[in-house]
Amino acid sequence: MNKIEIKNFNLSFNGAPALVNINLDVEAHKILGIIGPAGSGKSTILRCINRLIDLEQVARVTTTGDIQLDGRSIFARDMDVVALRRRAGIIFALPSPLPMSIYDNICYGPRRSGITKKSELDAIVERTLTEASLWHEVKDRLSLMGPSLSGGQQQRLCIARTLALEPEIVMMDEPCSGLDPISTAKIEESMVDLKSKYTFIIVTNNTKQAARVSDNVAFFLMGECIEYSTSSQIFTVPRDARTNDYVSGRFG
Numbered sequence: 001m002n003k004i005e006i007k008n009f010n011l012s013f014n015g016a017p018a019l020v021n022i023n024l025d026v027e028a029h030k031i032l033g034i035i036g037p038a039g040s041g042k043s044t045i046l047r048c049i050n051r052l053i054d055l056e057q058v059a060r061v062t063t064t065g066d067i068q069l070d071g072r073s074i075f076a077r078d079m080d081v082v083a084l085r086r087r088a089g090i091i092f093a094l095p096s097p098l099p100m101s102i103y104d105n106i107c108y109g110p111r112r113s114g115i116t117k118k119s120e121l122d123a124i125v126e127r128t129l130t131e132a133s134l135w136h137e138v139k140d141r142l143s144l145m146g147p148s149l150s151g152g153q154q155q156r157l158c159i160a161r162t163l164a165l166e167p168e169i170v171m172m173d174e175p176c177s178g179l180d181p182i183s184t185a186k187i188e189e190s191m192v193d194l195k196s197k198y199t200f201i202i203v204t205n206n207t208k209q210a211a212r213v214s215d216n217v218a219f220f221l222m223g224e225c226i227e228y229s230t231s232s233q234i235f236t237v238p239r240d241a242r243t244n245d246y247v248s249g250r251f252g
Helices: 042-049 081-087 102-112 118-131 151-163 181-194 207-213 231-236 241-247
Strands: 002-013 016-027 031-035 061-069 088-091 169-173 199-203 216-221 224-230
Touching: 002 042, 016 042, 016 199, 016 224, 031 042, 031 207, 042 061, 042 088, 042 169, 042 199, 081 088, 088 151, 102 118, 102 151, 118 151, 118 181, 151 169, 151 181, 181 199, 181 207, 199 207, 207 231, 216 231, 216 241, 224 231, 224 241, 231 241
Parallel strands: 031 199, 031 216, 088 169, 169 199
Antiparallel strands: 002 016, 002 061, 216 224
């Protein structure tokens, strides 16, 4: 079953094409890896899926085509964009913990959603930190300020903060860039363990990472989706010569 269907989708900034005729299905409870060189449109497509692109202020954005979530257009007039962004959370490359305690970082979203009972908040904190492979490292110091954690711990805290809102889709934009191998491995393990509960989309410049965690892979180049297939197909017998050149390290 497809969670997201992107159909003939085009996007331009001030008339300059950034995404060109994208057709892409995101299967539910799978990990989709999006690979490609810088400037290929990988991060842009994530910002379109939960309509963060609406917040663009520097350039005039125009789109054609459609993106559907569970069969319904995200551009429908009655679409609740705030609810959409809760359903499709995004985690960026640079960790951005709030200037508050670990506990309050996790509880920030649930509290704004009306959850105030301490026992419920405690359960959310333990569940999400466990899912993000951080609970055993911080369970005895939840009052510690989030920004005081190491880089890898901060990123896992941001993942837990996103999971606290119980999204259906978790989008990650270079979540392991600059992290040490141990932190990277923990994030990757969490994704694989949690895909039965969430649908993941990960943008990465690390083809080895995409090969390790992804069920399906899309190769983007200059705003186009050049090839989309299973991970094993993309990394062993890609159909397009440009895909083969990229995954074999000939460019990018």
